[in-house]
Amino acid sequence: MESPVITRNSHWGAVHGIDAIKVINSITDMKDKMRITTSSTTVELEGQRAPEGADMQYNRLLVDNFLKGYRPELFEGGKRPEKKLVEMIPGGTVPLLMQLAILGDTAFVGQALESYCKIGYKCKEASPFKNTVVVTHTDGRRAGYILDDDSAGHKVFQSVGAVRPGNNDGKIVKGMLEMFDDAMTK
Numbered sequence: 001m002e003s004p005v006i007t008r009n010s011h012w013g014a015v016h017g018i019d020a021i022k023v024i025n026s027i028t029d030m031k032d033k034m035r036i037t038t039s040s041t042t043v044e045l046e047g048q049r050a051p052e053g054a055d056m057q058y059n060r061l062l063v064d065n066f067l068k069g070y071r072p073e074l075f076e077g078g079k080r081p082e083k084k085l086v087e088m089i090p091g092g093t094v095p096l097l098m099q100l101a102i103l104g105d106t107a108f109v110g111q112a113l114e115s116y117c118k119i120g121y122k123c124k125e126a127s128p129f130k131n132t133v134v135v136t137h138t139d140g141r142r143a144g145y146i147l148d149d150d151s152a153g154h155k156v157f158q159s160v161g162a163v164r165p166g167n168n169d170g171k172i173v174k175g176m177l178e179m180f181d182d183a184m185t186k
Contacts, residue, residue, distance in 0.1 A: 037102040039183040043175035047092035048164040096143040100179040106131040112139035118148035
């Protein structure tokens with residue numbers, strides 16, 4: 001009989017599975033009944049797009065400092081090309097699906113995006129629940145990467161995504177609080 005092939009992913013899957021079993025086995029505070037409440041909303045964030053004809057692959061390599069490995073011909077005499085990024089054009093909106101699940105005294109706030117940590121921190125600070133967990137990547141229709149408002153001027157790959165940097169933190173926190181209001185009246 002052939003032995004199974006252990007891949008990096010299956011190894012980490014097994015490690016996380018063992019961790020989950022340990023956590024489940026360590027739970028000692030059980031309740032006979034727990035109220036579960038849910039809510040969801042969609043928040044419209046400001047969108048942006050690349051100008052017509054922009055080489056976004058080049059732009060992404062440039063912003064991530066990977067240009068030399070993929071386009072070495074651009075390094076004349078070993079000198080790096082000017083780091084001039086594509087200026088995105090404001091326009092449209094990007095829907096952000098958010099979900100809320102309250103289990104007893106713990107709230108789980110789901111965001112279909114990948115945000116800078118500061119946005120999650122602001123959500124936790126504004127939450128009416130002491131025990132609040134912010135979960136990202138919650139839906140296949142992700143809004144993409146989102147910079148927090150204070151980082152809006154950073155020229156990183158998140159700044160050239162579908163969501164225009166800046167003016168998003170408050171909208172996301174407001175959407176979360178609206179879900180709490182909805183859930184608390186059920």
